[in-house]
Amino acid sequence: MTTQIRHRAIGEGIGVRLLVGAGLVLAATMFLIPILWMLSTALKPAKEVLIVPPQWIPSEIHWRNFVDIWGLGRLDTGIKNSAIMTFSSMIGVFCSAPLVAFGFSRLHFTGRDKLFVVVLATMMLPSQVTLIPLYIIYKNLRWLDTFAPFIVPSFFGGGAFFIFLLRQFFMTIPVELEDAARIDGCSTIRIFAQIFMPLAKPALATVGIFTFINGWNAYLGPLLFLSSPQKMPITVILANFKDVQGGVQYNMVMAAACAAVLPCILVFLIFQEYMVGGIALTGIKG
Amino acid sequence: MAAITRRLSPDARRNIEGYLFIGPWIIGFLAFMLIPFVFSLFLAFSEWTIAEPPQFVGLANFRELAGDELFWKALRITTVYVVLSVTLRVTIALTLATLLHQVIHGRRLFLTVFYLPVMFSGVTLGVVWGWIFPADYGLLNDLLRRIGIEGPNWLSDPALALISIIMMSSWRVGGMTVIFLAGLEDIPYELHEAAQIDGANILQRFARVTVPMITPIVLFNLVTSMIGAFQVFGEVQVLTSGGPYNSTLVYVLYLYRQAFNFFHLGYGSALAWVLFVLVVTVTALLLRSSKSWVYYGGVRV
Numbered sequence: 001m002t003t004q005i006r007h008r009a010i011g012e013g014i015g016v017r018l019l020v021g022a023g024l025v026l027a028a029t030m031f032l033i034p035i036l037w038m039l040s041t042a043l044k045p046a047k048e049v050l051i052v053p054p055q056w057i058p059s060e061i062h063w064r065n066f067v068d069i070w071g072l073g074r075l076d077t078g079i080k081n082s083a084i085m086t087f088s089s090m091i092g093v094f095c096s097a098p099l100v101a102f103g104f105s106r107l108h109f110t111g112r113d114k115l116f117v118v119v120l121a122t123m124m125l126p127s128q129v130t131l132i133p134l135y136i137i138y139k140n141l142r143w144l145d146t147f148a149p150f151i152v153p154s155f156f157g158g159g160a161f162f163i164f165l166l167r168q169f170f171m172t173i174p175v176e177l178e179d180a181a182r183i184d185g186c187s188t189i190r191i192f193a194q195i196f197m198p199l200a201k202p203a204l205a206t207v208g209i210f211t212f213i214n215g216w217n218a219y220l221g222p223l224l225f226l227s228s229p230q231k232m233p234i235t236v237i238l239a240n241f242k243d244v245q246g247g248v249q250y251n252m253v254m255a256a257a258c259a260a261v262l263p264c265i266l267v268f269l270i271f272q273e274y275m276v277g278g279i280a281l282t283g284i285k286g
Numbered sequence: 287m288a289a290i291t292r293r294l295s296p297d298a299r300r301n302i303e304g305y306l307f308i309g310p311w312i313i314g315f316l317a318f319m320l321i322p323f324v325f326s327l328f329l330a331f332s333e334w335t336i337a338e339p340p341q342f343v344g345l346a347n348f349r350e351l352a353g354d355e356l357f358w359k360a361l362r363i364t365t366v367y368v369v370l371s372v373t374l375r376v377t378i379a380l381t382l383a384t385l386l387h388q389v390i391h392g393r394r395l396f397l398t399v400f401y402l403p404v405m406f407s408g409v410t411l412g413v414v415w416g417w418i419f420p421a422d423y424g425l426l427n428d429l430l431r432r433i434g435i436e437g438p439n440w441l442s443d444p445a446l447a448l449i450s451i452i453m454m455s456s457w458r459v460g461g462m463t464v465i466f467l468a469g470l471e472d473i474p475y476e477l478h479e480a481a482q483i484d485g486a487n488i489l490q491r492f493a494r495v496t497v498p499m500i501t502p503i504v505l506f507n508l509v510t511s512m513i514g515a516f517q518v519f520g521e522v523q524v525l526t527s528g529g530p531y532n533s534t535l536v537y538v539l540y541l542y543r544q545a546f547n548f549f550h551l552g553y554g555s556a557l558a559w560v561l562f563v564l565v566v567t568v569t570a571l572l573l574r575s576s577k578s579w580v581y582y583g584g585v586r587v
Contacts, residue, residue, distance in 0.1 A: 016488060020388045027382060028399045034457065035402060037425045038414045052422045053431060100311040109304025119311070122319055126517050126565055128538055129558045132329060132551050133322035156314025163311065188303055217407030219520040220538075224546060235409040239524050242413070250417055257413045264405040272398060276464055 042066070042254035049251045065255040075256055077230055078237030085150045085222075085233060086215035092154030093162055093211045098200065100157055101166030102192050106178065116167075123160045131224065138225055149225045150218065154211075162207045165278060169203035170196060206278030209271050213264050234260045329555035336549055347556035357557070359532060360540040363448060367536060368515040371455045376507055379459040383466035384496070397467070401460030408520020415454040416441075416525050444533035447526050451534055454521060462507045469503035470496065498581040505576050509569055516565050537561055 041049065042065055044058040070076050103109075104116050138149050157163060173196060181191045197204075219235040226232055238260045242253055268275060294302070305312070330347060334340035351357050382400055386393055406414065418425045419440040427437030440450045473496065481491045519538040522528065528535040541561070545554025 017388070020385050024382075024385050024389065024392075024396050027385070028396055031399050031403065031457070033425070034414055034418060037418060041417060050423055054423055054425060054428050096310040096314075100308045103304055103307030107300070107304040107307055109301045112304060115308065115312075118315070122315065124513060124565070124569065125319070125323070126513070126558075126561055128517065128541055129326050129562045130319060130322035132545050132555050132558065133325035134318065135546075136325075136551070137317075137322060153314055153318045155310065156317065157311030188307075192307075213405065217409075219407060219409050220542075235407050235520070238413060239409045239520075242416075250423075253413060254417060257410050261406055261410045264407075265402065268401070268405050269398070272401070276397065276401075 038254050038257055041251055042258050044251045046249060046251060049249070062251070065251055066259070069252055069255045069259065072252060073241045073256070074229060074232070074237055075234070075241070075259065078232055078234035079259070081147075081231060082216055082233040082235070085147050085218075086212055088147065088151040089154040089215050090208055090211045092151060092156075093158035093207060094204065095158075096155050097158030097162040097207060098166055098197060098204065099192070101163045101170055102196055104163065105167045105170035106192075106196070107188070119160045119163055123164065127220075131220075135224055144225055145227045145231060147231070150215070150221060158207075158211075162211070165207060166200065166203055169200055173199055202274055203278070205271060205274040209267055209275050210278070212267055216264055326555045326558060329552050330559045332552045332555075334551040336551065340552065343552070347553050348560075350553065351556060351560065356532065356535065356540060360535050360537045363533070363535055364516060364518075364537040366448060367452060367455075367518060368512060371452045371515050371518075372508060372511050374452065374456045375459045375462060375511055376504065378456055379462035379507065380466050380500070380504070382459065382463045383470055384492070386463070386467055387470040397460075397464065400463050403458045404460040406458070408518075409524050411454065411458070412521040412524025415450075415457075415521075419450055419525075441526055442530055444531045447530060447534045451518075451522055451525060454525065455515075455518070462511065465507060466500065466503055469500050473499045501576075501580040502582060505572065505580050509572055512568060512572070513565055516561060516568075 040056060040058060043061050043063065044055070044065075045060060045062045048055050048058055104112060104119070134149070135144075138144050141148075143149050143152075177195060178191055181195055186194075216233075217235060218233065219239070222233050222236050226236070238256055241256050329340065331342060331344060332340040333343045333346070386396055389396075403411075417423075421427055421437065421439040421442075424437075424440070426440065430437040438446055440446050477495050477499070478491055481495050486494065517538055518536050519542065522534055522536050522539055523542075526534045528539050537557075538561075541554055541557040544550045544557060
């Protein structure tokens, strides 16, 4: 807190502070406008959507749109599929990423640091490079048009970014804690499960949130590896929603967009503390 | 098992334990990364349409690329997108973070607002902005009309469609803003104080204290957003599908079409490898150039 108060002194007098405030309010308004526009269109009756100039606020709030979208274009199936894939991959990430991160941060074995460089290098690899071979591999495993490509890999490491993030966190836990437990006869796996895991709750929350958002928003993978309409996640359903609607009923399209983004926004609003902390942790303390 | 491990040397036991912990990652890395990666290199030198077994064709795919007009076009479009979108986003994020750094009250609220767009998937982003850009019914031209400008037809004009996509991308800068803000907090206040005593005004202090101290984070944001920008796909696919007249045919969209619409898996792999080499090269160039403009004086990186 003290540093924050000192930081404020950077601003010179009331004039600068007013200017800063005005700039922020203006920027925030511009950032909010697309979201408000989405919401306003989603609540419009059909006859008010195609008006020139556009009407900013609907004359009557048409909540019914949010009821009517469910039957259209398999939106409900999409949400269900996204939820299954997202939560299953979260379980996978939680089962494997902490184990691996613990190994890379607290255990001493030959080749550890070299392998960790490999973990970091894989973060830079554009996923398109492995996409075509993965398609062929999944085809041979008969995983195409199943949820396996979105769930199974997460049980094997859970993704380089999450290993990295958890490792950074485990590194901060004092070694004395570990030593004391060892003297008491604790095995490594118990030290991991009963000391490190409970301490890592904030970092695990960050990992869980990012896994949720990545899974919920995945598009290219499902587009390639799935083919049955009843298996598509919400992203693919929404991308096709416009065509289902004949490109006219934009109030319905926007209501569907609201439904697609709402889970992520809720998760963000509830857990934002962990997210902001996690981003800052990976961003500079690498 | 316990009997065996007890007979092993402490070193061997440590190794076994270590590899058991990271074992899941090793399996995942081999199965879903390394093998596909090597396979993809092989495919880049092959012709394969799934129906028949792959045939090694040497450099044929790359020779074809060299003469492929759409490839060059996609590369040009993506370069423009990467340069403009990354520059714009880094500038916006640094500006927002600098402003946020000056306030205490409401900082959290503003940060929440700036971060909200990051929650939008590429698809939702494309869908929502697809309703902002339309010439008649769209919000953007309505805003322009209110200040007396007759807005253009953003998405159907080949000269403007890519600009529209870049504008849309500039909405998602929340992640970068958070990282910049964390970096600004790390600048020791003493530096500002010293400059102030020497008579530097707020702008001079920004240019001579803040900017040099923040360069390592600028580098980090440049590299990560550049890697992401080269891979832009979902929002473009939804907003314009590469049109009009291929004016927004970004690289991954072209790769996707070649590989999964036409099932040119070998050619698609060659495209993927060119992208990979490009990303690695640009990253290396940025890191190398950083020696001349990144200041590693006081910030730990």
